[in-house]
Amino acid sequence: xxxxxxxxxxxxxxxxxxxxxxxxxxxxxWTQRLKEEYKALIAYTQxxxxxxxxxxxxxxxxxEGTRWTGNCWYVHNLLKYEFDLQFDIPVxxxxxxxxxxxxxxxxxxxxMYRGGKICLTVHFKPLWAKNCxxxxxxxxxxxxxxPWLAAEIPILVDSGMIKHxxxxxxxxxx
Amino acid sequence: xxxELLELQRQFEFAQQAKSSIRLSDRNVVELVQKLQELRIIxxxxxxxxxxxxxxxxxxxKHEILxxxxxxxxxxxxxxxxxxxxxxxxxxxxxxHIVSEDPDLMLIQGEIISQSYWDSVAEEINDRLQxxxxxxxxxxxxxxxxxxxxxxxxxxxxLGTLVKGRLEGGQLYTPAYVARVSAMVRGASRGITVPINLxxxxxxxxxxxxxxxxxxxxxxxxxxxxxxFNGLVKEGEILGSLRAGVHWTPTVFAVAxxxxxxxxxSQNSFINYEVLQNLGIPQPVQFLxxxxxxxxxxxxxxxxxxxxxMLDTATEDAIAHGSWIDALSVxxxxxxxxxxxxxxSLCPSVQLALKSNKAVIFGESYLFSDGLIKDxxxxxxxxxxILSVSESSGVGLSVDLTDTKVGHDSSKFADLDKTGNEMGSxxxxxxxxxxxxxxxxxxxxxxxxxxxGTNTQESSTSKSKKNQRKGKDTSSSxxxxxxxAVKKESVKTKEDIDNMPSEEWIxxxxxxxxxxxxxxxxxxxxxxxxxxANYLRPKLVNFWKQRRKxxxxxxxxxxxxxxxxxxxxxxxxxxxxxxxxxxLDLFEDDQSTSVILHRHLLRTTAAAIxxxxxxxxxxxxxxxxxxxxxxxxxxxxxxxxxxRTAMAKSFPGSLSNMxxxxxxxxxxxxxxxxxxxxRAIAEESGLILRKLDKKLERxxxxxxxxxxxxxxxxxxxxxxxxPKVVSLLYIQLYHKALQAPxxxxxxxxxxxxxKLAESAYKILTDYQAATVTLLSxxxxxxxxxxxxxxxxxxxxxxxxxxxxxALKGLVLTASQSLN
Numbered sequence: 006x007x008x009x010x011x012x013x014x015x016x017x018x019x020x021x022x023x024x025x026x027x028x029x030x031x032x033x034x035w036t037q038r039l040k041e042e043y044k045a046l047i048a049y050t051q052x053x054x055x056x057x058x059x060x061x062x063x064x065x066x067x068x069e070g071t072r073w074t075g076n077c078w079y080v081h082n083l084l085k086y087e088f089d090l091q092f093d094i095p096v097x098x099x100x101x102x103x104x105x106x107x108x109x110x111x112x113x114x115x116x117m118y119r120g121g122k123i124c125l126t127v128h129f130k131p132l133w134a135k136n137c138x139x140x141x142x143x144x145x146x147x148x149x150x151x152p153w154l155a156a157e158i159p160i161l162v163d164s165g166m167i168k169h170x171x172x173x174x175x176x177x178x179x
Numbered sequence: 180x181x182x183e184l185l186e187l188q189r190q191f192e193f194a195q196q197a198k199s200s201i202r203l204s205d206r207n208v209v210e211l212v213q214k215l216q217e218l219r220i221i222x223x224x225x226x227x228x229x230x231x232x233x234x235x236x237x238x239x240x241k242h243e244i245l246x247x248x249x250x251x252x253x254x255x256x257x258x259x260x261x262x263x264x265x266x267x268x269x270x271x272x273x274x275x276h277i278v279s280e281d282p283d284l285m286l287i288q289g290e291i292i293s294q295s296y297w298d299s300v301a302e303e304i305n306d307r308l309q310x311x312x313x314x315x316x317x318x319x320x321x322x323x324x325x326x327x328x329x330x331x332x333x334x335x336x337x338l339g340t341l342v343k344g345r346l347e348g349g350q351l352y353t354p355a356y357v358a359r360v361s362a363m364v365r366g367a368s369r370g371i372t373v374p375i376n377l378x379x380x381x382x383x384x385x386x387x388x389x390x391x392x393x394x395x396x397x398x399x400x401x402x403x404x405x406x407x408f409n410g411l412v413k414e415g416e417i418l419g420s421l422r423a424g425v426h427w428t429p430t431v432f433a434v435a436x437x438x439x440x441x442x443x444x445s446q447n448s449f450i451n452y453e454v455l456q457n458l459g460i461p462q463p464v465q466f467l468x469x470x471x472x473x474x475x476x477x478x479x480x481x482x483x484x485x486x487x488x489m490l491d492t493a494t495e496d497a498i499a500h501g502s503w504i505d506a507l508s509v510x511x512x513x514x515x516x517x518x519x520x521x522x523x524s525l526c527p528s529v530q531l532a533l534k535s536n537k538a539v540i541f542g543e544s545y546l547f548s549d550g551l552i553k554d555x556x557x558x559x560x561x562x563x564x565i566l567s568v569s570e571s572s573g574v575g576l577s578v579d580l581t582d583t584k585v586g587h588d589s590s591k592f593a594d595l596d597k598t599g600n601e602m603g604s605x606x607x608x609x610x611x612x613x614x615x616x617x618x619x620x621x622x623x624x625x626x627x628x629x630x631x632g633t634n635t636q637e638s639s640t641s642k643s644k645k646n647q648r649k650g651k652d653t654s655s656s657x658x659x660x661x662x663x664a665v666k667k668e669s670v671k672t673k674e675d676i677d678n679m680p681s682e683e684w685i686x687x688x689x690x691x692x693x694x695x696x697x698x699x700x701x702x703x704x705x706x707x708x709x710x711x712a713n714y715l716r717p718k719l720v721n722f723w724k725q726r727r728k729x730x731x732x733x734x735x736x737x738x739x740x741x742x743x744x745x746x747x748x749x750x751x752x753x754x755x756x757x758x759x760x761x762x763l764d765l766f767e768d769d770q771s772t773s774v775i776l777h778r779h780l781l782r783t784t785a786a787a788i789x790x791x792x793x794x795x796x797x798x799x800x801x802x803x804x805x806x807x808x809x810x811x812x813x814x815x816x817x818x819x820x821x822x823r824t825a826m827a828k829s830f831p832g833s834l835s836n837m838x839x840x841x842x843x844x845x846x847x848x849x850x851x852x853x854x855x856x857x858r859a860i861a862e863e864s865g866l867i868l869r870k871l872d873k874k875l876e877r878x879x880x881x882x883x884x885x886x887x888x889x890x891x892x893x894x895x896x897x898x899x900x901x902p903k904v905v906s907l908l909y910i911q912l913y914h915k916a917l918q919a920p921x922x923x924x925x926x927x928x929x930x931x932x933x934k935l936a937e938s939a940y941k942i943l944t945d946y947q948a949a950t951v952t953l954l955s956x957x958x959x960x961x962x963x964x965x966x967x968x969x970x971x972x973x974x975x976x977x978x979x980x981x982x983x984x985a986l987k988g989l990v991l992t993a994s995q996s997l998n
Contacts, residue, residue, distance in 0.1 A: 036181050043187035050194045057202035062195050065188065 008128035026138035045143040228264040252296030301341040448483035477518040495528040501550025745795040
């Protein structure tokens with residue numbers, strides 16, 4: 006599990022693992038899977054809250070629970086930068102990891118596919134494959150998005166690619 | 180849709196909506212707190228825990244400490260600091276506050292201890308005490324890890340309530356145990372009848388306890404015994420007195436002690452300090468003085484006045500009777516001499532007598548009455564007189580003794596004296612160096628001297644007899660106690676004529692004169708006599724000196740007379756001697772005759788002169804030394820050569836040498852040597868020898884001639900006529916006085932041949948021849964053949980008698996013709 010900072014790793018290990026291997030097309034098994042996803046997400050969220058490390062809000066956008074929307078944020082230099090977050094559960098899930106999208110940052114950085122899908126590290130995919138079906142959405146957020154935000158936002162802010170909303174507002178006004 | 184899924188959805192929603200807890204970093208918190216303090220929102224001291232992660236308020240700390248104390252009742256501050264996690268400094272500070280606020284708590288050696296803790300400890304101790312009946316405080320202290328003093332101080336208020344027992348010398352005892360030990364102490368101390376050091380008793384009791392309790396028994400401190408003992412004494416359960424805290428004297432003993440002293444003192448009316456010391460009274464004098472104020476303390480004995488009275492009567496008696504007394508003989512045997520002397524000085528009669536000089540104390544215990552001393556002194560004075568006489572005879576005797584010794588060597592006495600000398604020398608062997616033993620020996624020695632004397636010289640007999648008589652005097656006075664005499668002798672090896680009466684002599688005399696000293700059965704009579712002798716000696720010496728002085732004045736006259744006398748005699752005889760000496764010149768050419776003549780002269784005239792001189796000088800010497808000398812009766816003194824040398828030796832200094840030279844010259848053959856010696860001695864002794872001058876010679880010759888002429892004319896014996904005639908002839912013809920012995924007559928006659936007429940010479944030679952034959956006949960004559968020889972002698976004598984007138988005529992006519 007090299008490639009991640011120790012705090013990420015310790016957090017990851019504390020997220021409950023999933024057991025059911027089922028995709029959105031598997032009917033009841035998917036429901037079961039969805040339940041486990043929720044439990045993992047609840048645990049992860051509580052963990053973050055208790056550590057004063059809350060950084061995202063998501064919710065299922067459809068009843069099947071195949072599309073999720075929400076937002077995430079990062080605090081840099083005492084300024085909170087907030088972005089929209091959306092992703093779909095692929096059909097091959099859980100063998101394939103969900104593709105996390107930050108549409109607001111599309112085109113603003115190299116570490117991103119078209120449509121705002123973030124580029125993950127080379128380590129992510131093998132790890133995910135190795136841990137299928139035990140990893141779920143919570144794990145993907147923890148392992149994928151959190152490190153990406155920590156790595157990319159300060160660069161983006163410093164390079165002026167993104168501006169705080171207050172600044173943006175003031176600049177727009179001016 | 181599944182309900183459960185919906186529920187989970189809702190839950191997730193809720194979880195996301197929930198407010199996340201805010202986390203601050205430590206740094207932020209610290210800054211916040213500082214800010215709060217700066218803003219005075221927190222207006223009290225905040226304390227840090229040891230870890231530095233926590234703040235704690237003093238109230239909380241105090242609260243926590245109190246809870247900790249309540250838990251066990253005893254907490255160490257260090258433990259508190261550990262438990263609460265606050266620095267020790269703050270814990271200590273807070274603890275001090277707590278302890279000062281709460282009287283039930285105490286802070287001891289870094290520990291907070293509450294009274295309730297002590298109560299529980301006391302209960303524990305009590306339980307144990309009841310089990311073991313005794314516990315050492317030190318043991319408790321070690322168990323509780325506190326000082327034994329603290330334990331004692333804590334236990335003291337609880338004794339009798341929580342702890343049922345008694346604290347004594349660092350030990351806790353149960354009442355039962357105390358009672359037991361106190362019974363032991365009571366028994367032991369009641370059993371004591373003699374004074375004892377209590378610590379000895381305690382140690383024995385300790386041993387006893389140890390044995391009873393076995394190895395588990397704790398050693399009982401002796402102070403425990405002591406306190407029990409003191410309690411018993413106070414209660415009157417045991418009787419006695421305690422000195423210096425440890426010396427216990429039971430009443431029984433004190434009573435017995437007093438009784439024994441009382442009984443002894445009342446029976447004997449004295450008591451030795453030693454006896455008291457044996458009884459255990461360390462200061463007998465003070466004790467006795469306080470107990471018997473009427474008594475008297477002496478050096479080693481305490482006496483009752485009755486004893487003094489007794490001694491007083493005894494001494495009074497002795498003084499009254501003019502006797503003496505030894506205080507020790509009157510007093511009991513345990514009295515020392517110092518005590519006796521002190522006691523004597525206390526007797527009123529003695530004091531009186533000493534004041535009035537009626538008695539004298541000698542040594543330490545002898546009292547002599549004045550009367551007795553006077554008697555003794557008188558007796559001694561008499562003895563002294565005898566001594567002075569005996570001393571002089573002693574000198575004479577010593578001369579005699581040496582005389583015989585010399586005689587032994589001299590060939591002249593060889594045969595005759597043999598027996599006598601053997602006796603003398605054998606005696607001499609025993610007497611050598613001790614002239615004092617004259618009492619016994621002098622008789623025999625003088626007898627032997629007398630024996631030899633009769634054989635050799637007539638005059639020596641009288642001398643010896645005289646000595647013998649003196650010797651007898653001394654022997655009668657001394658022979659009564661030969662033993663004492665011997666003793667005295669050994670002390671007085673050297674008799675000096677100047678000698679004073681020695682101490683030993685006086686002692687010996689006193690023992691002789693006052694025999695009752697010895698009758699008293701005193702072991703060593705000297706102890707009493709010596710002081711007496713010492714007392715008397717100065718007086719006697721005085722007496723002796725006075726006597727000597729008197730003797731000297733008396734003797735001075737005598738000496739003068741003697742010297743005058745001597746001078747006169749010497750003048751006369753010396754002149755004669757010179758006269759005769761001149762005559763010797765005639766015969767100088769004839770050696771043999773000269774020798775004979777010289778010797779003859781020396782033997783006769785010279786010897787007489789020398790003897791007179793020596794004898795008189797000897798007498799002079801004796802008188803000078805204060806020895807009484809009997810006045811010389813006869814002028815003619817003749818001494819043997821031995822006597823001469825002995826006398827010569829007794830002379831002082833150079834005079835002795837000269838006298839010896841003179842005596843030797845007498846034995847020689849030269850008249851000249853004698854003359855020089857004689858002159859020397861005369862000069863030394865202050866006498867004058869007159870020289871012969873012409874005028875004097877003539878008058879002397881004339882008188883001599885006259886004398887001879889008258890003698891010749893009066894002479895009737897034919898034999899003795901011849902030398903006189905020859906002498907007369909010599910005077911007539913040579914004007915020289917010749918002294919010729921018989922043997923030299925013929926030579927003298929032949930020398931006259933030239934001077935005389937033929938006929939006269941013929942008469943002389945005939946007469947001489949006839950005389951010689953007559954003398955040879957007389958000497959050859961024996962008693963048996965009287966008939967034959969006597970006839971011849973008779974005829975010869977007749978023939979000589981017939982020729983006598985012719986011879987007389989020859990001389991007388993010649994003298995007449997000369998005249």
